[in-house]
Amino acid sequence: MLEKRKLSGSKLFVKKFGGTSVGSIERIEVVAEQIAKSAHSGEQQVLVLSAMAGETNRLFALAAQIDPRASARELDMLVSTGEQISIALMAMALQRRGIKARSLTGDQVQIHTNSQFGRASIESVDTAYLTSLLEQGIVPIVAGFQGIDPNGDVTTLGRGGSDTTAVALAAALRADECQIFTDVSGVFTTDPNIDSSARRLDVIGFDVMLEMAKLGAKVLHPDSVEYAQRFKVPLRVLSSFEAGQGTLIQFGDESELAMAASVQGIAINKALATLTIEGLFTSSERYQALLACLARLEVDVEFITPLKLNEISPVESVSFMLAEAKVDILLHELEVLSESLDLGQLIVERQRAKVSLVGKGLQAKVGLLTKMLDVLGNETIHAKLLSTSESKLSTVIDERDLHKAVRALHHAFELNKV
Known part of the structure; x- marks a missing residue:
């Protein structure tokens, strides 16, 4: 106190x-x-x-x-x-x-x-x-x-x-x-x-x-x-x-700002990576082992998302974001873990960035997410993962597209205007 x-x-x-x-x-x-x-x-x-x-x-x-x-x-x-x-x-x-x-x-x-x-x-x-x-x-x-x-x-x-x-x-x-x-x-x-x-x-x-x-x-x-x-x-x-x-x-x-547009700023996070583990959800033991490994290495992750590999296969996977600098040490630990638990194939995609619209009441306004995706689509930028809450709309993109994405969104949501 x-x-x-x-x-x-x-x-x-x-x-x-x-x-x-x-x-x-x-x-x-x-x-x-x-x-x-x-x-x-x-x-x-x-x-x-x-x-x-x-x-x-x-x-x-x-x-x-x-x-x-x-x-x-x-x-x-x-x-x-x-x-x-x-x-x-x-x-x-x-x-x-x-x-x-x-x-x-x-x-x-x-x-x-x-x-x-x-x-x-x-x-x-x-x-x-x-x-x-x-x-x-x-x-x-x-x-x-x-x-x-x-x-x-x-x-x-x-x-x-x-x-x-x-x-x-x-x-x-x-x-x-x-x-x-x-x-x-x-x-x-x-x-x-x-x-x-x-x-x-x-x-x-x-x-x-x-x-x-x-x-x-x-x-x-x-x-x-x-x-x-x-x-x-x-x-x-x-x-x-x-x-x-x-x-x-x-x-x-x-x-x-409370009286202004619901989107009040754009936050960015660079040097990220996506790690996908195929078939992880076929065993709760594997999932728990993954979480324990992340906690032990003090790896902060987000976008923990279950994904269907394709429409034909019923096998589910998990995909999440983490700092690119943590990828190699995590991969080493997961390979060791795979010797006792078959985690499935590990797929790593590096050089990712996260772009987030930040404001108030965003989740309730479905049109904002549609507009965000349309703006990115018009710039031929692919949104790889999405995460929404009351105060943010976040997407993961290729880091090479970051500057183009931020400028397009900043203009589209008129954040440069008072």
Whole structure:
């Protein structure tokens, strides 16, 4: 449970800066100047920093040179050091500007998690120390992505975990807003690198933002959006490279998007593969063995779909999506499993991508799915798998058709228009 405390007086903002925002000494100086100006204007601020861009990957690579199968506990001990570099450098930069600041690890802040190394969940936050620092006019600079488990071991929250750290602190401190500074100016209707007509959204509802994050939008980690929604933390995405109001993620139906078209954005996910196992459903034992294998390897899958191989054969198969990077290790495990259980033929299709229309009430509007398929069909793009829900219409296509599909759908659903 979070201990919630609200300081009196000035507004309190928790501000998270990602790896590109603090990716060099020059970038750290720019952010420090921005924070100093806000401090002089009377804002109370708690900073949460990621490791400098590329640092976490470097640390994982070092571990792989020693032991590709290093224990999760030791990996957490190693990669959590990346954030300590950025928070200490930021504290120095602020102190040189006359701003009282203090760098803090997750342990010092008392961010308590469970013991699931590499993917820990925050269970409680003790705000006493942070509150004391704020009352003394000191800017706390907290290492994102990390916490401490009941045994006193360092844990990490998984990739993108600094977003979750920021939201958890904002919830516990009852901050006026949690601001996520990144290398884009907000949340867009789709990836502007694919379609230059993509439009930045001034506001977006939590339900839609969560769906977009889960479906591949990289601007916010899904866990942070869920956390903010659960604890009703106002969340804003801003650019650390340019001025602007960014995108506010807010509650209720009062946003302009609730009154707009039901499709509010297009999310994409690349580097996927389809794995089909013939005849799997002829035995529940085989199906259970597959699920156990996926769980053991921590392979996230979706579109688990029973398929008829053809109209003549009654044999059913299962087809699902997974990250292409996980295919080879999974195939090896399934081949081992086939020695004791005849799983049937394995069919792999690589270089797949998922395109998802995201919005409100989509499943109830059959015409939207028909329109989506017609648009793709007119571009000679074959939809290989489909998945629908109240907030998304997703299809799997060849990755080579991704840009063409996104631009066609973005135009057809008029997402470039206000």
